[in-house]
Amino acid sequence: MTNSAAWWRTAAIYQVYPRSFADGNGDGVGDVAGIRARLGHLKTLGIDAIWFSPWYSSPMADAGYDVADYRDIDPIFGTLAEVEALIGEAHDLGLRVIVDIVPNHCSDQHAWFRAAVEAGPGSPERARFHFRPGRGANGELPPNDWQSNFGGSGWTRVPDGEYYFHMFAPGQPDLNWGNPEVVEEFDGILRFWLDRGVDGFRIDVAHGLVKADGLPDIASLAPGAGKPYEDQPGVHAIYQRWRAIADEYTAADPKRERVFVGEIVGPDPEGFARYLRADELHSAFNFDFLFCPWDPARLRTVIDDTNSAHALVGAPPTWVLSNHDVTRVATRYGRLDYTGFGFDDRRHGVPSDLELGTRRARAAALLSMALPGGVYVYQGDELGLWEVEDLDDDLRQDPIWERSGHTERGRDGCRVPLPWSGDQPPFGFSSDSGDSESEPWLPQPAAWKDYTAEAQEGDPASMLSLYRSALAIRPGFGDTPMTWLDSAPEVLAFRRGDLISVSNLGSTPAELPTGTIVLASGPLEDGRVPSDTTVWLRA
Template sequence: MTQESPGDAGPTAWWRSAVIYQVYVRSFADADGDGAGDIAGVRSRLPYLRDLGVDALWFNPWYVSPLADGGYDVADYRAIDPVYGTLAEAEQLIAEARELGMRTIVDIIPNHVSDQHEWFVAALGAEPGAPERDRFWFRPGRGASGDEPPNSWTSNFGGPAWTRTKNPDGSPGDWYLHLFAPEQPDLNWNHPDVQREFDDVIRFWFDRGAAGIRIDSAALLVKDPELPEVDPSHAPGQHPYVDREELHDIYRRWRRLADSYPEPRALIGEVWLPDMRRTARYLRGDELHAAFNFDFLTCPWQADRLRECIDTTLRTHAEVGAPASWVLSNHDVTRPVTRYGRADTSFSFADKRMGIPTDPHLGERRARAAALLAMALPGSVYIYQGEELGLPEVEDIPVERLQDPMHAQSGGTDPGRDGCRVPLPWSGDAAPYGFSPPDAAQEPWLPQPDRWAALSVEAQDADPTSMLTLYRHALATRRREGLGDGPMSWLDSTDTVLAFTRGEHFACLVNLSSAPVDLPAHEHVLLYSRPLTGGQLAPDTAVWLRLSPTSDERSRDGIRMER
């Protein structure tokens, strides 16, 4: 096992067990009535987040941006976009959240910048071959007149990964690389200016009290300078722009920076790779502290697949001494209540389409059970805003209101990600549901469904069976039972039931079969995702149990399921 860094042990290693709540600022709470969420709105709702029971807040980008990709096209990493507020307000938010027991994680996007970033503006204004262009990937096109892109790489949003420029005299010029939207030119991480800039940006936010950074597209930064075509049979680490070995030197340097603070800061990577062993390499003791578990997020609602995912996660993370993480949703994927109600309960961008039927009642049952499963597993848990309200994916947004570039660049075949980014409902019977003030001058930037009154925080506050009540009780119980980082043991069960213990006296069971199952011997029920029937666990239901320390059922191998 890789030796752990000093920052990975003891009470300061908060990231190993934290409940981290993702705040998509634009859709969280709008204080000034312009239809977009803002920092003042978040500050007004900090007591809600404290009472929910979270340990840290992760903020999606709040920097100056033209919003070509929801803020992931950054024009200035050291300034807050005026739509959201000011740098002083962000500093105040970080301090106020910490006073309430919640740390702050900020998003850093090192793969690309906005085409309105001063570096790229200077690059476009320079002649081909000028040093201002060396911070990016400018190349002449192929063909006699350079009309073809430099290679056949494709954008993650669809279409080519290259856009042609115009020379200062208006003639067709070189092409530049963008693995996402054309408004997001990729940076050249071989350039020392790029490395120095992001070292300084990270230090800038750590100095303002941020307890961690979330690294966007963490496996994409480094490119093969030859820009070769993608070979599907490439060896691990040899892809021209994914998971290249040179990345680890960058993250080792950032780890030294993070560990230099009296309270170590956390580095959390968005590392989306098909091989979890490759992901775990980023979590070695001198690199990142944690990474998002996309295998778990995209896993179908099947007991065998979930168990395999959990086992692989825990094994590969243990090999490098890193904590596991458990994620059910985020700002890029179909919300669980909708996803789990479909025939195909997994998630992939390639298969994301409009009009796929879903059973909302089935989806809600499974989402409730999945929440208890995730919160009971060893490690940290991420909650995307609105998940605790059971919000569904909004799939009937008028096309003219869609803003996500994935929809446009796919030619309309991909619905984009706006459906999981619709502003939250806080109170009232009609839009804006307390998201904006009653006298707001503008409606919310994305339309809220008429049917959301019953899903508001106000409505769910008064309902002991609501999703919000379940999340509050589960997070309080998780804290009380010490269900963060630590060991777990599987219990004997049928192939369609997940059953495991955490410590000597706690068990979690999730029934993914089509029939009720009996519970093991236990002292009492701590929590369930929906009521037990005749003492049995219904399909698509999870339960947390207090085990009796003197139960005759206990053995070295765990607890035998009663038949």
């Protein structure tokens, strides 16, 4: 593990989605035992830290983002003792550990919420959430017009007639961050995991914790006012408090700075930067880059805007191509008629040229890794996996599928278990071998036989080899700023220190600047950069 306190400024961080990474007990669901057995893959890949999506006790109404107990591990994944061993083993390999924390909402099976339902209107237990009486003659209407991000009303009624607000599924009641008990509880949760050696937290829905006073109707607000349950000014005091806790642990062990990365959606660049002030979060996900099409002008604008916004507060940018909520990059980039890649733009059923998408995914990987700041890799992107869009509807587990009335097919397609070895499903995902290996919780395409980690091992042309090579070279870019080089409009060429990155998004080959080639996402064409290709050079 690097001794640099500011390791996070340039870190390559790998997202593990536990139920789909590796299955250690053979039941078809990924778990902590499976992760521990595959840590060598991550070490060899060359990443600096692992971000684990939620593994807490949960009824799984939203794949673990509905937490019933923040201080325990769901039995489907293993035990707290196994997680503590995993943290130690990762540290022994030089890998830092970031855990997901879900502070906007908990599960309707959380002890607090069960007590709130039983306690009744006006009780201290209900004050930990957003309970309100209904509107209408008999309270038959929701308290306001707020909608769930998963579709339908954001309010669900309990037997005594009151409603509670949930930004997501009904099984995910929003916590009331105006209540001191909530604030103090999460202080304790942070310390619980910091005491177990974690190096940081990824904050789910970091922009959503505070709601506007009075919970006003959206229809009553001025145009462009934004949602009254997102990006409210009071959220910053929460993160200032959290930063003080992290800094306390860092002061006790200065070589291991504890960090936060926020999932922040919605604010303008200046509003985004406010989350990254020196006494708040260390970094935040760059969704503008994630959602940007493979278009040179738009990518250049996003890169410039990102760098400018982060420069306001001296924070490092992050660059993200995929995660557990969006269509896999190879599928996205293979679609020719897209305008963006937002959460609500999954485009199921729209044809995708996977050969084109894979070529662009390779080029985008090198582009993102060359940019200043940190970079995130979603599990399976290093194997070149695509979105599995032909899942049987009766296998879908994403609550978006049900909440949308079966009009939005949800996020299961990017969460299909990884293929590790062998020539037929389940491709070594489970610990058992041969015919006894359990079927994974979502089926893998038979065509993934050529995309297993085993199949790509030792193939210099494979996606896995490209990622390993890029992540090995990437530290050479350091923490230096970038300078654009003169190039054609369809070419993104910039220099950082003595390294140069050239990405050709045009239809004709592009000339290379003077330098020695150190890595390319694809073969060159008469010494020039072909379409949808990125080349790194040393000046």
